[in-house]
Structures are given as C-alpha cells and as structure tokens.
Amino acid sequence: MKIIEDILKQAKNYDCHIIYNSYTNNLTRFGDNEISQNVSTADTSANIRISDGKRCVKFIMSKFDSKSIKQSFDKAKEKLKFAKADPNLPFTTRTSVTFKSEKYFDKELASLTPKDRAARISEFLNRCKKTSRRAYGIINNSENLMIVANSSGLLQSFRSTQIDYELTVSKNGFYGKAAASSYKDDINYDLINERALKKSDMAQKPVDIKPGKYTVIIEPLGVAAFFPFFGYMGFNALAYYENRSFANGNIGKKIFSDKLTVIEDPYNFPLPVMPFDFEGYPREKISLVENGVLKNLVTDKKTSRLCNMRYTGHSVFEPNPAGAFPVAMIIEAGKRTLDDMIKDTERGVLVTEFHYTNPLKPKTLEITGMTRNGTYLIEDGKIKKAVKNLRFTQNMVEAMNNIEEIGNDSEAYSDYGMGVCSGSLKIKDFNFTSTTDF
Amino acid sequence: MKSILKKAIEIMNFKKVDFGDIRIIAERNQNINVKNYDITDMRDDETLGFGIRVLYNGGWGFASSNIMNLKELEKMVLLAIDIAKASSTMRNSKVKLSYEPSYKDIWKTPVLIDPFSIGLDAKISLLLKINETLLNNKIVRIANSKMSFVKTNKYYSSTDGSDIEQIFYYTGAGYSATSINEMEVHTRSYPGAHAFMLSMGWEYIESLKLLENAERTREEAVALLSAPNCPSDERDLIIYGDQLALQIHESAGHASELDRVLGYEESYAGSSFLTTEKLNKFRYGSEIVNLVADTTLPGGLATCGYDDDGVRAQRWHIVKNGILSGYMTNREFAHTIGDERSRGANRADSYRSIPIIRITNLSLMPGNWEYEDIIRSTKKGIIMENNKSWSIDQKRLNFQFGCEIGWLVENGKITKMVKNPVYQGITPKFWGSCDAIANEKYWKLYGVSNCGKGQPTQLFRMSHASSPARFKKVKVFSR
Numbered sequence: 001m002k003i004i005e006d007i008l009k010q011a012k013n014y015d016c017h018i019i020y021n022s023y024t025n026n027l028t029r030f031g032d033n034e035i036s037q038n039v040s041t042a043d044t045s046a047n048i049r050i051s052d053g054k055r056c057v058k059f060i061m062s063k064f065d066s067k068s069i070k071q072s073f074d075k076a077k078e079k080l081k082f083a084k085a086d087p088n089l090p091f092t093t094r095t096s097v098t099f100k101s102e103k104y105f106d107k108e109l110a111s112l113t114p115k116d117r118a119a120r121i122s123e124f125l126n127r128c129k130k131t132s133r134r135a136y137g138i139i140n141n142s143e144n145l146m147i148v149a150n151s152s153g154l155l156q157s158f159r160s161t162q163i164d165y166e167l168t169v170s171k172n173g174f175y176g177k178a179a180a181s182s183y184k185d186d187i188n189y190d191l192i193n194e195r196a197l198k199k200s201d202m203a204q205k206p207v208d209i210k211p212g213k214y215t216v217i218i219e220p221l222g223v224a225a226f227f228p229f230f231g232y233m234g235f236n237a238l239a240y241y242e243n244r245s246f247a248n249g250n251i252g253k254k255i256f257s258d259k260l261t262v263i264e265d266p267y268n269f270p271l272p273v274m275p276f277d278f279e280g281y282p283r284e285k286i287s288l289v290e291n292g293v294l295k296n297l298v299t300d301k302k303t304s305r306l307c308n309m310r311y312t313g314h315s316v317f318e319p320n321p322a323g324a325f326p327v328a329m330i331i332e333a334g335k336r337t338l339d340d341m342i343k344d345t346e347r348g349v350l351v352t353e354f355h356y357t358n359p360l361k362p363k364t365l366e367i368t369g370m371t372r373n374g375t376y377l378i379e380d381g382k383i384k385k386a387v388k389n390l391r392f393t394q395n396m397v398e399a400m401n402n403i404e405e406i407g408n409d410s411e412a413y414s415d416y417g418m419g420v421c422s423g424s425l426k427i428k429d430f431n432f433t434s435t436t437d438f
Numbered sequence: 439m440k441s442i443l444k445k446a447i448e449i450m451n452f453k454k455v456d457f458g459d460i461r462i463i464a465e466r467n468q469n470i471n472v473k474n475y476d477i478t479d480m481r482d483d484e485t486l487g488f489g490i491r492v493l494y495n496g497g498w499g500f501a502s503s504n505i506m507n508l509k510e511l512e513k514m515v516l517l518a519i520d521i522a523k524a525s526s527t528m529r530n531s532k533v534k535l536s537y538e539p540s541y542k543d544i545w546k547t548p549v550l551i552d553p554f555s556i557g558l559d560a561k562i563s564l565l566l567k568i569n570e571t572l573l574n575n576k577i578v579r580i581a582n583s584k585m586s587f588v589k590t591n592k593y594y595s596s597t598d599g600s601d602i603e604q605i606f607y608y609t610g611a612g613y614s615a616t617s618i619n620e621m622e623v624h625t626r627s628y629p630g631a632h633a634f635m636l637s638m639g640w641e642y643i644e645s646l647k648l649l650e651n652a653e654r655t656r657e658e659a660v661a662l663l664s665a666p667n668c669p670s671d672e673r674d675l676i677i678y679g680d681q682l683a684l685q686i687h688e689s690a691g692h693a694s695e696l697d698r699v700l701g702y703e704e705s706y707a708g709s710s711f712l713t714t715e716k717l718n719k720f721r722y723g724s725e726i727v728n729l730v731a732d733t734t735l736p737g738g739l740a741t742c743g744y745d746d747d748g749v750r751a752q753r754w755h756i757v758k759n760g761i762l763s764g765y766m767t768n769r770e771f772a773h774t775i776g777d778e779r780s781r782g783a784n785r786a787d788s789y790r791s792i793p794i795i796r797i798t799n800l801s802l803m804p805g806n807w808e809y810e811d812i813i814r815s816t817k818k819g820i821i822m823e824n825n826k827s828w829s830i831d832q833k834r835l836n837f838q839f840g841c842e843i844g845w846l847v848e849n850g851k852i853t854k855m856v857k858n859p860v861y862q863g864i865t866p867k868f869w870g871s872c873d874a875i876a877n878e879k880y881w882k883l884y885g886v887s888n889c890g891k892g893q894p895t896q897l898f899r900m901s902h903a904s905s906p907a908r909f910k911k912v913k914v915f916s917r
Contacts, residue, residue, distance in 0.1 A: 025894060027893060027894060028524070028525075029705070029893055030528065031700075031701055031702040031703075031704060031705065032530065032700070032701050032702065033528075033530065034528050034529045034530045035497065035498075035524070035525040035527075035528040035529065036498075036702045037498060037500070037702075037792055037794075037893075038497070038498055038499055038500065038521045038522070038524060038525040039499075039500040039501070039502075039521070039791075039792050039894075040500070040501045040502070040517055040518075040521060041501075041502045041790045041791075041894070042501075042502070042503045042504075042505075043487070043502075043503070043504050043790060044504060044505075045485075045504075057480060058479070058480070058481060059481060059482070059483055060481070060483040060485070062484075062485055062486065062487075062504050063486070063506075075482065079480065079482065079558065082480070082558045082559055082562055083477060083480060084475075084476070084477050086476065113520075113524075114499075114520055114521040114523075114524035114525075115520075115523075115524045117524070118524045118525070118527055118528055121528070122527065122528055125528055134701065134704075136701065136702075136704040136705040137705040138705060138706075138893050140893070140894075166705055166706075167705075168704055168705045170701075170704070175704075242579060242580055242616075242618065243579065243618050243620075244580075244616075244618055244623045248620075249620075319476065319478050320478060320479070321471060321473045321476075321478040321479065321582070355708065355831060355832050356828075356829045356830055356831070356832075357829065358827045358828055358829045359827060360826065360827045360840045360858075360860065360917045361622070361623070361858070361917065362623050363621065363622065363623055366917055368827065368829045368838050368840075368917075369829055370829065370830075370831040370832070370836060372708075372831075372832055389831060389836075391829070391831070391836055391838060391862070393838070393860075393917055433838075433862070434836060434838070434862055434913075435836070436831045436833075436835050436836035436864070437711070437833075437835050437836075437864065438833060438835070
C-alpha cells in the first residue's frame with residue numbers, strides 16, 4: 001500500500017511500527033418512533049512508533065501527502081530526544097510476514113445505505129405508533145480496515161464489517177430490550193422486535209422487592225455489562241504484575257464454580273476480531289478458566305517479560321500503561337435453555353440488562369450497577385411479575401463461584417474492543433443492595 | 439479554510455436545505471504520562487476535519503471526513519442530504535429550529551501563558567519529580583502523573599448566515615499514588631480522581647502546587663491500607679471538590695439534559711426523572727440549593743462564545759431555591775418547554791460527531807457557612823473526598839458513589855480516617871437533605887474531562903464549581 005510505503009520511506013534509520021486505520025461508521029438512531037439522529041463518519045489515521053533502539057516515541061498522522069508525512073516525522077525525531085531510554089525496547093516484531101484477513105468482511109453489509117437502514121426499522125416503528133408503544137434504539141453498520149506494518153517487513157491487514165441493532169420498547173413507561181450484532185447482513189429483526197415487545201409487555205406494573213440476596217438469572221446482555229471487568233482488571237497480566245488482580249496467588253487454583261469455563265478465542269468469536277495484535281503478533285487461543293480453575297492470563301510483549309509468561313498476542317500498541325486485555329472471551333455454554341433454568345428456580349430475579357456498572361474493589365472485582373429494561377421475579381419456576389429496578393453491589397469473583405448453571409442461549413457483544421460471548425448465568429446469593437422508584 | 443466554509447454553504451443553499459452548517463476543527467493534543475518513572479505516553483498530535491449537518495424536509499443528516507478538499511466536501515454535503523432525506527421518512531413531525539440571530543465573531547479562551555510555549559523537557563521533568571515523591575515509600579507500588587494540553591480551533595458557518603471562529607485551550611495535570619498489599623488496593627489522587635483539567639493556560643498548572651501536595655497524597659495512600667473501614671449506618675455527609683462535582687454532574691447535570699428528558703437517549707444513556715411538567719414546580723432540593731448553568735464561567739471546560747448550534751453563551755438556573763427551573767437545551771428542543779430561544783448547550787466532541795445536548799458548566803452556588811462551622815455543628819458525620827466509583831440508574835434517581843478516603847466527624851471534630859467509604863441515595867431526597875453550603879471563600883471550579891453520551895459515544899468536557907456541602911442522614915457503608 002502506497003501510504004505505508006511512503007511512511008516507511010521517511011522512517012529510514014529508525015525502527016518504525018505503523019497501525020493504519022480507515023473506517024466508515026453509519027448510524028441511524030431512533031427515539032419516540034422516529035429517526036432522531038442519522039450520521040456517517042469516515043476517518044483515516046495512522047498510529048506510528050519510531051525507535052532508535054534505546055528509546056521510542058509514538059504519534060498520530062491523519063494527512064498522508066509527502067510534505068505532511070515529513071513534517072510529522074521531523075517533529076517525532078525532535079521529541080525522541082526527550083524520551084527516556086526504555087530497557088524493554090525493542091518492541092518491534094522482527095518478522096516479514098504478509099497476511100490478509102477478510103473473514104469478517106461482508107460486501108453487502110458494507111454497501112448498506114441510509115435508506116436501507118430506515119427501511120429495516122420503518123414497519124416496526126409504525127407498529128409501535130399504532131399500539132401506543134415507543135421504540136428507541138440504533139441500527140449501525142460499519143466498515144473497518146486495519147493494517148499493522150513495520151520496517152522489518154511485517155504487513156498484516158484486517159478488513160471487517162459489523163452491524164448492530166439495539167431496540168428498547170416502552171409501553172406505559174416500562175421497558176424491554178433486545179439486541180443483536182453480526183458481521184453479515186443477517187440479523188433477524190423480527191426476532192429482536194418480538195423479544196423487546198414481549199419484555200416490555202412483561203415489565204408492566206412492577207412491584208417493590210426488598211434488597212437482599214437472591215438467586216439471579218442474568219441474560220447475555222447483562223453478562224456483557226460486567227464480564228469485561230474480568231478482562232481489564234483480572235486476566236490482564238499487568239494487573240497481576242502490579243498485584244492488583246484477583247489472579248494474584250490464584251493461578252492454577254479453583255476460585256470459580258466448576259460450571260465456568262472461559263476461553264479467549266479470537267478465531268471462533270461470532271463478531272469481528274483481528275487475528276493479530278497491535279504489534280502484529282498472532283493472537284493465541286487461550287484457556288482462561290477451566291471448570292472453575294484459573295488457568296492463564298493474557299500478555300503483551302512487556303508483561304510477558306515482566307511476569308515470565310508466554311506472549312499471547314494481546315499487545316495494545318506498546319508502550320502503554322494499561323496492559324493487555326482479552327478481546328474475545330467465550331464463556332462455554334451449558335446444555336439447557338433459559339426457560340429450563342427458570343423452571344428450576346424456586347425464587348429468583350431474572351435480569352435483562354445492567355446499567356452503569358462500575359468496580360469498587362479491584363482485587364475482588366466488587367462491582368455495582370443497576371438492573372434495566374426488564375427485571376422480573378421468578379417464583380415456583382415461573383416469571384410471576386415485573387419488579388422495580390434494583391442496585392447490586394457484589395463481589396463478582398464470589399458470584400462466579402456461585403454460578404449454578406449456564407444457559408445454551410449464547411449471544412456475543414463487543415464494546416470498546418472487548419468481546420464477551422455468554423449464555424444466561426444462574427447465580428445464587430447475588431447481592432441487591434437498594435431499590436429505585438421505577 | 440474560508441473557501442471550504444463558503445463552498446459548503448453554497449452547496450447547501452443550492453440544494454435548498456431547511457438548514458445546514460459546517461464545523462471545521464483543527465485540534466492539537468499533547469499528552470504526557472509517567473508511570474513508575476516510565477514515560478508511557480508522550481504524544482503531540484494534530485487532527486483536522488470537518489462535519490456537515492443538514493436539515494432537509496424536517497429530517498437530520500450528518501456526514502464528516504478528514505480529507506480536506508473541495509471534492510470530498512461536496513461528497514459529504516450530498517451524503518448528509520441523502521441521510522437527511524432517509525431521516526425525513528420516519529418523523530413524527532418536521533424538526534424546526536428555534537430562532538437565533540446570525541453572528542460574525544471571533545472568540546478565544548483567555549490564557550496568560552500558552553501551554554504549548556512551555557518545553558517538553560520542563561513538563562517531563564516535573565512529572566518525573568512527582569513520580570519520585572510518590573514512590574518515596576515502598577508501600578506505594580504505582581505512581582502515575584500526567585499532563586494534557588489541548589488547543590482547538592473551530593470554524594463554524596451556517597445557512598443562517600453565522601460565521602464564527604473560536605479558539606479553545608484546555609490545560610490539565612494530575613497524579614495518583616496506589617498502595618497495595620495482599621488484600622487491598624488504595625489510590626489517592628490529586629487534584630481529583632477525574633478533575634485535572636480546566637480551560638486555562640499554563641498558569642493553571644502553576645496554581646495547582648503539584649509538588650507541594652505529592653507527599654500528603656502518598657502518605658494518605660499508605661495510611662489507607664491500615665485504616666478502619668467506613669461504618670455502615672446513616673450519618674451526615676460532607677462532600678466537596680471532585681466528589682461534589684460528580685454528584686452535581688450525575689444527578690443534576692444529566693438529569694436536566696432536555697434530549698434525555700424527552701426520551702431521545704433512552705436506548706443508551708437513559709432518560710430522566712425531571713420530566714417537563716415538573717418545570718418551575720418540582721422541589722429538586724432544599725431551599726438553599728441553587729444550581730446554575732453558565733457557559734460564560736471563566737475557566738470552565740464548557741465555556742465558549744457560542745455552542746455548536748451557533749447560539750451565544752448564557753447563564754441560567756437549573757434549580758433555583760430548590761425548585762427545578764430550567765434545562766440544558768438546544769435549538770431543536772427548546773420549544774418543547776415553551777422557550778423561544780435555545781440555552782446554547784448543543785455540542786459535539788469533534789468534527790466527527792453530530793452536536794447533541796451536553797451538560798454545560800453547572801455549579802452549586804455558595805451558601806453562607808464557614809467550613810469550620812459545618813464541621814463544628816456535625817455530631818455524627820463523615821467527610822468523603824475524591825471519587826473512586828460511580829453509578830446511577832437510567833432516570834438519575836438511585837445513585838451510589840464510592841470515594842477514595844473518608845474522615846469521621848464526631849461531636850464537631852474530625853476524628854479519624856476511614857477506608858472504602860460509599861454513600862447511596864435517591865436524588866431529590868438527597869438534595870432535599872442539603873442543610874449547609876460553605877460560602878464563596880471555598881467555592882472552587884473542578885473539571886470533568888471524560889463525560890460519555892450519545893451513540894456513537896462522544897466524550898466531552900465541562901466543569902462544576904461548588905463549596906463544601908452537608909447532606910443530612912445519608913446511608914453510608916464500606917465497600
């Protein structure tokens with residue numbers, strides 16, 4: 001690619017690493033049964049690192065004419081003088097691999113127009129209008145090209161598409177939500193629409209229940225709202241090195257329910273995952289948790305050295321202060337349906353989604369958040385009524401040890417570069433600490 | 439630049455759009471981060487791009503690009519019109535914008551010392567010295583110090599006839615010390631957990647007295663490991679600074695964004711309990727609670743000449759003597775509360791984003807208490823400082839905040855430090871329990887630099903000023 005060649009030409013006498021990104025993002029947003037926002041963004045940039053073998057600097061370029069490239073490099077070379085020598089250099093992957101991945105690219109999805117997006121939702125919005133319901137949500141299609149290249153001849157590219165459909169339906173001010181994502185134009189809109197409708201119908205006339213410990217069944221959307229913290233704060237080798245992870249002292253030990261198996265699997269995740277990391281190293285499939293035993297963490301180049309662990313291909317453009325994160329966590333599905341799990345529950349709470357989750361304590365992953373968009377009381381194996389939303393404050397390591405069952409209803413969600421694929425989780429003694437007014 | 443602005447308006451007028459505008463934004467961002475003596479970030483990047491917003495047949499369209507030529511401009515204007523046409527097929531009614539005069543103006547953040555005129559070596563040297571002080575106790579395992587400087591040149595033209603150029607400066611510095619043992623992790627930060635930036639020049643860095651506060655920050659981080667846990671009971675809560683700023687932000691700021699109130703954020707950030715029939719009637723807080731939105735506030739991160747609707751900066755009450763008195767509005771929604779003009783709270787975080795209603799600078803106005811008298815008159819209380827965790831429900835009612843540190847107040851005296859303090863409440867009950875606010879001597883501005891809203895998510899900046907305030911009988915506990 002000419003831009004990469006032009007950048008590398010300017011980088012002679014330096015180790016140079018390039019992460020080139022070009023994307024378009026098209027998002028139609030609807031609220032109160034009408035299209036409220038409708039946007040298209042196209043952007044191209046390159047994150048670059050140059051190193052003289054002892055020190056390095058990083059910079060971003062968004063103009064790629066020869067004059068702009070030269071100016072950017074001149075500034076970077078000047079800044080290099082101020083950089084501190086880094087004993088962890090060199091980061092640069094010294095291989096001349098050429099690799100191209102288009103496994104997650106769908107030509108039809110890439111060509112979806114604003115009119116197409118409107119057509120996919122118009123019938124349902126009209127139906128909501130006629131039945132005194134209100135629909136809110138997004139339909140978002142994006143196309144992404146990522147190239148990781150360096151002055152040692154590495155050239156890897158990843159081209160992908162993704163569509164996300166999120167729908168919240170309100171009836172009398174009580175909400176239900178369903179969502180789906182795919183890299184192909186194959187979302188079953190009717191299924192999502194019916195699911196959200198049913199959830200809002202079931203959410204009518206919610207009653208108060210007392211805060212306390214309950215058996216909960218958390219649906220996949222809810223799991224996606226808290227499980228990423230296990231990635232950022234637990235499976236991250238830097239957190240382990242800094243002694244701020246639940247993994248400290250626990251690798252090889254059974255600290256979770258034997259029902260829980262988590263695999264970081266970039267090659268079988270249902271949504272787009274770049275098969276190499278931002279240093280161009282192939283991502284590895286790794287067993288993070290096996291039948292409740294904490295097996296492995298993910299590493300970048302730096303933490304693999306610091307922790308004396310294998311480099312797993314999870315670098316985020318080094319050097320960086322945040323460490324390494326898993327990007328495609330798959331929680332092994334169980335065998336039974338969500339309905340079966342509900343049938344076997346004497347008393348419990350069914351949670352559709354969590355809102356505004358945030359960690360309080362890193363070592364135990366104590367997390368707080370609110371339920372949202374459909375919270376129901378289960379009694380004698382049936383959903384009996386809707387309940388007003390609840391706040392949980394829960395040690396999540398303990399909660400993962402209290403898993404009684406995992407459903408076969410796996411769904412994948414991805415946000416801020418971290419993917420989680422999980423079925424519904426049935427957890428005993430889940431701690432709800434307060435309630436709200438709706 | 440001018441030729442692109444002019445051409446965009448020409449095409450939009452030729453295509454007979456209802457309304458159209460263009461923002462060209464050139465931004466320079468300098469970030470330096472030092473962690474345990476490693477320079478983990480040292481960037482000085484520039485971006486340039488434009489965003490086109492079009493209202494056509496009552497529907498919105500927006501397109502942006504960072505390819506700066508007339509061909510790309512024309513492509514984006516036509517794309518924005520196509521998108522607007524698609525939007526107009528699914529409208530309950532046509533979007534109509536409130537009136538705003540057209541302006542030809544230049545506005546600039548007043549700065550004494552341009553932060554980009556200070557050399558990189560001086561900045562790095564200060565951050566390394568802070569790291570050294572923070573790490574001068576083996577219990578501290580992680581020391582982080584950072585500086586950020588932003589200069590934004592924004593050029594705005596609209597089919598209404600406005601041509602506005604604005605230059606913004608944002609300057610910030612802060613640090614944290616993290617102490618760790620086998621069981622726990624504690625972080626103390628300065629000047630706040632979130633608050634480290636204001637809209638000023640290098641003079642803000644000088645005013646922070648960064649080195650002077652580093653030793654205290656370190657020692658508090660160390661002491662927290664052996665401090666007792668916060669008790670679990672109901673007691674009077676005294677908060678200020680970074681934590682009170684976040685309390686204002688989450689429970690009053692977001693709750694008063696009119697797009698949320700009307701339900702347009704329901705699918706993501708949520709809505710609000712402050713529905714429009716409550717305007718000028720609903721008791722939001724006690725009589726001493728006055729919350730004022732102000733985009734003219736010196737140093738505020740949302741301070742501007744004009745918002746991204748081309749509306750001139752203003753000052754207005756959100757809560758007056760405890761009663762809900764206003765909302766954050768834009769030109770699209772102002773009419774829904776009977777306002778003829780927008781309050782000017784429509785902003786985008788970059789050229790890539792469409793403007794949406796954002797919290798502006800929103801401040802709790804000072805009361806008439808001396809801070810010492812607030813402490814002296816507290817029998818059973820707790821002071822909490824610097825936010826550690828935050829969460830609030832989708833209508834902004836049930837909130838729970840964890841703080842870095844607490845100090846018990848017993849019989850009018852500060853007695854001991856406690857760790858893991860958390861408080862929880864319901865918004866109007868909490869603000870209704872506010873019985874003391876310190877006077878203007880203690881009134882200080884704090885910045886929030888990472889407020890997320892919208893889809894795709896936009897991160898924006900705003901400030902909240904306050905004096906220390908006391909809230910009666912709040913549920914507190916340790917987590």
